[in-house]
Amino acid sequence: MKILLFGRSGQIGRAILASLPASAQVMAPDWRDGPAGRNDEAQMSAPLRERWLADFQDPAQLYECTLARAPDVIINAAAYTAVDEAEDNETAAMLINAHAPAVLAQAAVRCGALLIHFSSDYVFDGSGTRPWRETDQGRPCNVYGQSKLAADLAIMGSGCRHLIWRTSWVYASAGNGFLQTIMRLARTRQTLSVVNDQIGAPTDARLLAAITLDVLERYGQHPEHLEDGLYHVAAAGQTSWFDYANHILARMRTRGATLTLEQLLPVSSQDYGSRARRPLNSRLNTAKFLRTFALPLPAWQAGVDAAVDRLCEDWRRDQS
Template structure:
C-alpha cells in the first residue's frame, strides 16, 4: 500500500503499481495517526510505501508541530507497525538533512545537521524508522519535479509567462529529480521484494539521476526547452543572484550534492 496518493512520487508510482491501494489524507491522515494505523490493520500490507510528506519548507518554520507529526512522528509509528507485522517499508527522505556547506558530495554516512525545521523533521523520520528495527529502504532524493503537483519547473514556466525579468539563485547546488525516475526504481524494488530477489539489503540510500547544477542552471534549461516547444513567454531576462539576495523564512543548504556511488548499480 502507498501513503500520500496525491504527491508527485505517488502519482508516478500509480502508473506502475496498478493493483496497489493508494491512500490520501482523506483516509489516512498523518496528523491523525490512529487513522493511519487503522488503515494498516485493515489492509495488512507486506510492503508499505510512505510517499506522504510535509514539503512546504518555509511554512514548516511556523507550522512546526504539523511538520514534525507528518514527517517525523507518524512515519515512526508506521515503522513500528511494519516491525511488528514483518512488513517492508519504503520511505523517502531529503538532501535537507545535511547542513549544506562545502562543495563535496554527501554520502549516506556523512554526518547530518539540518539547518531548517523541514530538514529536522525529515531527519527525525529517518531516525525513528531506523530505531524501529523494521526492514526499511530509505531513499534520500532532492529537488523533485514531475508533470503533477507544484514544483520548480511549473513555477518557472508560470512566472516566465507573467514577467519580463526573473532572478534565480545561482549558489545552491543539487540535482533535479524526476519523480518518474524515483517511481521506476521503487516499482522495480517492489517487484524484486515480491519475488524475494533483491540484491540490496534494507538500509539508507541516495538516489540521483541528473548532473549537479544550480537552481539558475535548472531554470535556464527549463526556459530553453519551453522556447524550443514554442511556449509563449513574456520573459526577456533571467538573472543569477545569490542566496543572500533572495532571503526566505527557512535557510536553504547551498550544497545538496548527493553521492550515489553506493546504490547506482543496485537500484538503477
C-alpha cells in the same frame, strides 16, 4: 503483494500510482496533511477507493488502520513539504514528517512489511562542495530538514525492513512546483530572479517511481536478497536553481513556446531572503545505490526536457 501507498496525490505518490501494474493489489487511502486536513477522495479512481482517512496527525489512528490492512509493502510518499511554512508550523511538520513515518515503521515491524520511505537532501546543512554520503552526519538547517532526519533515524532504528530513498529537488509535470512556476512566469513576466548559489540535481518523480517498482519486483521474487537500508537516489549531474531555470527556458524555446521573459537574473540565497534557510550544497553521492541495484540514474537534463515537452504539448492542446 498488498501495497499500502500513502501520499498518492503528491508528486512521487502520483507517479508511483500511475506506474503500478494493473495486477497489483493497491490500497491508496485519503490522508490528512494539515491542521484542518484535506480529503482527496474525489480525485481517487473507483478501483482504488478506500473508505478510511489516514490521519498523519493522529499516530494511534494511523497505526491501527495500517495494521488492519496487513500490507506486505508500505510506501510512504506523504510529507509536509512547505519548507518556509514549517518554520512557523513545527508541530504539524514534525507530526507528518517524523512521527507518522516512525509509526509506520512500528506497524511494519508488527505485520512484517517492507517500508519504503522518501527522504530529503535537506537533512544536511549544505556545507562544502563534496556530494553527501549516506554515512555523513545529518545537520539540518531548517525545521523541514529536522523533521525528515528524525524520520530517517526512527525508521533505521525501528528494526523494520526498509528502503529509504533520500533524494533531491523532486519535480513532476503535474502539480505546481519550481518547473511549472518558471514556465508560467516566463510567459507573463519580463524579469525574473532565481537563486544561483544552491547546487543539486533536479530529480524526476517518474524516475523515483520506476526505481521503486523495479526494486519491488525483485523483492517480490527474492525478498531474502533485498539489501535494505538508506540510499541516496538522485538524477546524475548537478546544477544551480538559476541554471536549472535557464535550461527550462531554453527547452521551451526549442519547443516553440512564446516567452515574454527578457531577463533572468541570478541572486544569492541571502539576498533572496526565504523564511527558511536552504542548504547550499545538495549534491548526493549515489555510488551505494548504483553499486547495490545496478539501475541507471540518467542525467537530470533528460527528465527535465521530457517534463517540459509534456507541459508544452498540454498547452498546445488547451489552445487548440
